[in-house]
Amino acid sequence: MLEALVAAATFPFRPLRPIHAIFLAFPLPLFLAAxxxxxxxxxxxxxxxxxxxxxxxxxxxxxxxxxxxxxxIGLLSVQVAPDRKRIAYLIVLSVMWVLGFIDAFVHAKDAHATMPEDLSLSALVRLLALISCWIGYSGFHAGEAAWRWYLLIAALAIALSGCDEDPRTAAVRPES
Structure with a gap:
């Protein structure tokens, strides 16, 4: 039983790939500085x-x-059906990029003509950059990872207690 719990608890938690994390680090401070x-x-x-x-x-x-x-690429390379978090991340990142592109066109106008919409559009792009960084750096399948960590901790508790039965089922049985 202990081996099954440990095997169930050791699945790969998929954070961003390193090159993806590096590229995601650029928009937030640059749009904030803008x-x-x-x-x-x-x-x-x-x-x-x-x-x-x-x-x-x-x-x-x-x-x-x-x-x-x-x-x-990360969304297309997933072997299982993509989850909502990956799709939401891609949508937020796409909207951030498109609005940032529109903001670049607004900045291409005369400096005095850009002001009312420029500040609000830059604030919106910066907010979307913050949301995309939050989603991206929080990793994917976080709920499953938390459940697997719970199983790993339960397996370690069983192993350290020297008990061969699951403590959750032992608490349900009435003592005689």
Missing amino acids: LVSDFAYWSTFQVQWTNFSSWLIAAGLVGGGFALICAL
């Missing part, structure tokens, strides 16, 4: 702040594009 520079432009009206934002958004789109490609 939002800060948009806010600086809104406060000072110095045109150079919109140039900073344009470059930061372009760099965030490059990193986000590679993260999107990695997410799509």
Whole structure:
């Protein structure tokens, strides 16, 4: 029984692949810096702040594009049916990239013409970058992994107690 619990508890928990995690690390700080520079432009009206934002958004789109490609490959390479978390991650990452691309076009306009929509669009893209990083770095199949860790801890408790029976079924039987 102990061997079955240990075997059930040792399945691979699938976090992001390392290259995917590296690419996912780019959009969040770059889009955040773009939002800060948009806010600086809104406060000072110095045109150079919109140039900073344009470059930061372009760099965030490059990193986000590679993260999107990695997410799509990860979704297609799953041997079982993809779960909702992977699909939601891909959708949030796609929407973040598309809105970031629209934000890049907004920044391509004249600096004085960008301000009302620029700040709100940058804030929305930054929020989506935060959500995609949260979903991506939290890993996939977390519920199953938590259940398997519970089984592993139960197996270790059984092994350390020296008892050959499952403590959950022993508590159900009335004592004689």
